[in-house]
């Protein structure tokens with residue numbers, strides 16, 4: 001926590017009351033994490049926020065708007081001496097660096113380096129389901145773009161900006177943090193009829209100095225594996241809060257995560273078999289078997305136990321799914337950045353068939369909700385495969401289920417500073433106590449848990465089978481930090 005020197009007066013307005021609860025009070029101001037703590041001189045807390053979603057310097061003061069889960073508060077802070085004024089300037093700089101505060105430097109360096117390389121942009125462009133759906137959604141809703149000011153959040157090569165210009169946008173801000181911005185500029189200049197209306201800005205969205213509420217439409221492709229990997233959705237919401245006019249449109253508008261129980265003996269056996277090497281009791285005369293169990297644990301935990309098991313990414317056969325999916329929706333128009341820090345998806349799977357549940361399969365879709373047409377971009381099993389494939393959390397112990405059994409649990413995603421999430425999976429199912437059969441049997445609960453690291457998936461499959469043209473053969477590199 002950093003205490004700011006100098007004298008301030010404060011005015012705090014809460015949404016509920018629309019009244020000043022601390023007008024003109026002289027206070028102590030401290031910064032904590034992303035928020036602000038204000039005490040009166042007796043030490044009593046006058047105001048506390050965990051985040052400052054917007055902050056402006058105005059005259060000798062500063063305005064914070066804090067959007068918490070259940071409330072919106074506005075804090076007007078005025079400096080009444082030069083020391084305080086200088087301190088406020090520093091605060092503003094810190095608040096602008098919101099991306100940097102939630103991201104480890106090494107992670108950000110790797111991430112933006114990855115996106116600065118054309119082959120990785122090409123990999124996304126060649127995903128024809130992805131790029132084609134964006135094109136159709138933008139062109140099919142040209143009425144939402146015509147003569148409008150558009151911001152492309154994380155523009156990459158600038159492809160979506162060019163689509164927006166094709167749809168008639170008057171002005172497009174193509175904001176890209178990585179050095180790919182230079183290539184976007186080349187592309188824009190090489191397409192002058194469209195490019196004349198595009199301004200490429202190399203900046204993190206969070207550090208961008210552009211007039212507040214100046215944009216009619218936001219376009220972005222912020223989706224990572226399981227929708228939220230990369231934590232770029234937070235950047236998308238940040239752009240909405242700062243730059244989108246009230247009532248402005250977002251393409252896409254909504255995202256959903258879907259989770260279903262799956263069975264896959266082959267995958268499970270494949271993972272176990274990797275460790276069987278250590279079962280040998282005479283490897284050049286040496287008994288290795290004492291390391292079998294640690295090796296097995298390692299394979300299920302990607303040899304990095306503190307970070308959790310490895311998630312498996314590939315295109316799955318929909319017949320592996322043995323339950324209907326549970327879904328979690330995120331409305332990009334109203335969700336708060338904080339909502340994405342800890343996502344809990346309750347799971348309840350009534351089982352219709354007997355089998356071994358080896359874990360959960362996850363995928364996502366997003367909705368383009370334009371004035372003329374609605375279109376989903378789906379990454380579900382069984383529909384043409386995208387470069388996101390599907391994701392599976394494989395449990396080290398399968399759960400045996402029988403028809404009529406109810407599988408309960410939760411999937412919890414906790415954001416971390418390496419631009420990804422720890423995934424905590426808990427599943428339990430009533431089962432019969434061992435050794436008891438018939439009328440003597442009594443139910444007990446079997447529970448399995450697993451922790452997975454979304455950051456480092458195991459790409460079991462590298463090519464997209466359904467799109468045999470451009471996409472086939474373009475691999476998702478295993479060193480990918482992002483996809």
Ligand SMILES: C[S@@+](CC[C@H](N)C(=O)[O-])C[C@H]1O[C@@H](n2cnc3c(N)ncnc32)[C@H](O)[C@@H]1O
Pocket residue numbers: 099111112115116124125153154155156157158159160175176177178180203204205206220221222223232235
């Ligand atoms: C998934 S790519 C999409 C690129 C392009 N819009 C497309 O659809 O092909 C995301 C892009 O956003 C950029 N990006 C990620 N976070 C950003 C941030 N905070 N500010 C600006 N750009 C960001 C990345 O460098 C990357 O080029």
